[in-house]
Amino acid sequence: MNLILRPVAAEFSKILTTRMWWILALVLFGYIALLAGGLAALFGGLDSGAISPDAMNTGGGSAGLSGLGSVPPLIYSFAASVGYVFPVLLGALATTGEFRHQTLTPTFLATPKRGRVLGAKTIALFVVGAALGVVGLAASVGIGALVLGGFGVDPLLADGETWALIGRTVLAMALWAVVGVGLGVLVPSQVASIVIVLAFTQFVEPLLRFAAAFTQVTADIGKFLPGAASDALVGASFYTLASPGGAMLESWQGGLVLLTYGLLATGFGYLTSWKRDVT
Amino acid sequence: MPIGAVIEFTNITKRFGQTTAVNDLSFTVEPGRVTGFLGPNGAGKTTTLRMLLGLVAPTSGTATFGGLRYRDLTRPLHTVGAALEAASFHPGRTAAHHLGVYTTAAGLPRTRVAEVLHTVGLADHATQRVGGYSLGMRQRLGLAYSLLGDPGVLVLDEPINGLDPEGIKWIRGFLSSMAAEGRTVLVSSHLLSEVQQSVDDVIIIAKGELVHSGPLSSLDTNIAPQVIVDSPDRDALAAALTNAGLAFTSGRTGLIVAVPDPGRVGHIAFTAGVELNVLHRQKAGLEDSFLALVEGGDSL
Numbered sequence A: 001m002n003l004i005l006r007p008v009a010a011e012f013s014k015i016l017t018t019r020m021w022w023i024l025a026l027v028l029f030g031y032i033a034l035l036a037g038g039l040a041a042l043f044g045g046l047d048s049g050a051i052s053p054d055a056m057n058t059g060g061g062s063a064g065l066s067g068l069g070s071v072p073p074l075i076y077s078f079a080a081s082v083g084y085v086f087p088v089l090l091g092a093l094a095t096t097g098e099f100r101h102q103t104l105t106p107t108f109l110a111t112p113k114r115g116r117v118l119g120a121k122t123i124a125l126f127v128v129g130a131a132l133g134v135v136g137l138a139a140s141v142g143i144g145a146l147v148l149g150g151f152g153v154d155p156l157l158a159d160g161e162t163w164a165l166i167g168r169t170v171l172a173m174a175l176w177a178v179v180g181v182g183l184g185v186l187v188p189s190q191v192a193s194i195v196i197v198l199a200f201t202q203f204v205e206p207l208l209r210f211a212a213a214f215t216q217v218t219a220d221i222g223k224f225l226p227g228a229a230s231d232a233l234v235g236a237s238f239y240t241l242a243s244p245g246g247a248m249l250e251s252w253q254g255g256l257v258l259l260t261y262g263l264l265a266t267g268f269g270y271l272t273s274w275k276r277d278v279t
Numbered sequence B: 001m002p003i004g005a006v007i008e009f010t011n012i013t014k015r016f017g018q019t020t021a022v023n024d025l026s027f028t029v030e031p032g033r034v035t036g037f038l039g040p041n042g043a044g045k046t047t048t049l050r051m052l053l054g055l056v057a058p059t060s061g062t063a064t065f066g067g068l069r070y071r072d073l074t075r076p077l078h079t080v081g082a083a084l085e086a087a088s089f090h091p092g093r094t095a096a097h098h099l100g101v102y103t104t105a106a107g108l109p110r111t112r113v114a115e116v117l118h119t120v121g122l123a124d125h126a127t128q129r130v131g132g133y134s135l136g137m138r139q140r141l142g143l144a145y146s147l148l149g150d151p152g153v154l155v156l157d158e159p160i161n162g163l164d165p166e167g168i169k170w171i172r173g174f175l176s177s178m179a180a181e182g183r184t185v186l187v188s189s190h191l192l193s194e195v196q197q198s199v200d201d202v203i204i205i206a207k208g209e210l211v212h213s214g215p216l217s218s219l220d221t222n223i224a225p226q227v228i229v230d231s232p233d234r235d236a237l238a239a240a241l242t243n244a245g246l247a248f249t250s251g252r253t254g255l256i257v258a259v260p261d262p263g264r265v266g267h268i269a270f271t272a273g274v275e276l277n278v279l280h281r282q283k284a285g286l287e288d289s290f291l292a293l294v295e296g297g298d299s300l
């Protein structure tokens, strides 16, 4: 048992003894708090009449907002649907940093079974990703519910479904960190890895998902994109609102697809870079 | 008291694509002695040590500690302590945290961190980020890592690089005391003079191949006195020596002729009508023996 617990503990200590984790956690919190708070204020304002719906050119009256029941979960889902880039980055940095700073040498000297090290890293990042999920939720649910409540909108915190969504969000963020580890070991160059994360999450995938929604065939493929799978797992996001009736995986399927991405990348990365000579 | 294991290389070879970095190398390193692993830049020292430590996969052959490959050691840091030349630190981590990570991985007591930092003289810099360390301090931190498990075998790649004179003096004494305790100590260097004062045995490689192994004293007798000779017309001199049937090599200061008698070389030059500007007998020092060995490649 010690054989895997020790490397896992070492991986935790690697993350906690550098600054990256709390910098990312801080930025994640600020970013999500801003978005969730802003959107909660917008919807809350509309609902309470503080903002005139006509000003929004929605064409409908306040009655049109009776469907506000879907708003709190939408706002809460920001933690993952927007925040997922943070655990991916942390996971990718955790692996690429080992290559970049040549710390694979002391690491493999202390734990010569390399697969064990990669497994330990995956487990540690899963947990740290979940912790980032909690941070993101503290922002999206904490700030979001506070603002909604301030406008007299029910933040649905007594609703069991809200708490199920919170749980699924934590799981999604944990899985994203695992995807990050996989990417980092597949693309050991730190710069390349970061560029891929940012370009893919902020630009390529949103575009693909938007384009995929146009025909049934592409939509059936598009729902397997990692971001779409994550949204399916969490169960609410603005993409789903933007394309109602769009193809969606079941929640559990979404989680499985995301996990598969992470494990596939990690597996291939293990063969292509992790097992190579450390010179 | 940790007892050193015998390090054994058996027909180990490493090719990187077209380059053969290490070619069919076999030698053993005994406990209780400091063994110098010597060779010029690019000779294959680092590659050999990395194969020993399981970091580089040999193309063929094996390297073992008491018969076990590194990856098969049950408690690797207890058995072998290694410091390799490249700086392997996250610059944002403090020295104590850096060591702490691997102490955790190896299941060693946390108290070892402070102990090894004290041993290498970094106790005052324990909480400083390694990014701000000087070359010599990094070298010491690498050594501290190797000592974490109080290992019976020490494998150090160019440990003297970057150390100040005081540090060099200290590490020489330290290595000798480790060997005196019965540990196996293998230290690489590209300069014999750097380790000459502390090594008992030498393993010399050049171009990936073994050229000499044995006690340090074997270098003394390995090369007989020789004659250094040079001429403004070196080609003519070389031709004259060849005609006379004398073997020679090109050295820094002239041709090195493998005969003890300068008179004989002078006579050959005189009869061939070659002008000389250098002619003297040289009792080869250890460093010269070393240079002759590595320049001669695998001819010895």
Ligand SMILES: Nc1ncnc2c1ncn2[C@@H]1O[C@H](COP(=O)(O)OP(=O)(O)OP(=O)(O)O)[C@@H](O)[C@H]1O
Pocket: A279, B016, B019, B020, B021, B039, B040, B041, B042, B043, B044, B045, B046, B047, B048, B190
């Ligand atoms: N990763 C690699 N890819 C290709 N060639 C390599 C690699 N690592 C080492 N080599 C080659 O192998 C040979 C031996 O290199 P090595 O680093 O083992 O030498 P060394 O004896 O440690 O030299 P130095 O004294 O400079 O440290 C060199 O020709 C080097 O170019």
Ligand SMILES: [Mg+2]
Pocket: B045, B046, B047, B085, B157
């Ligand atoms: Mg080297």
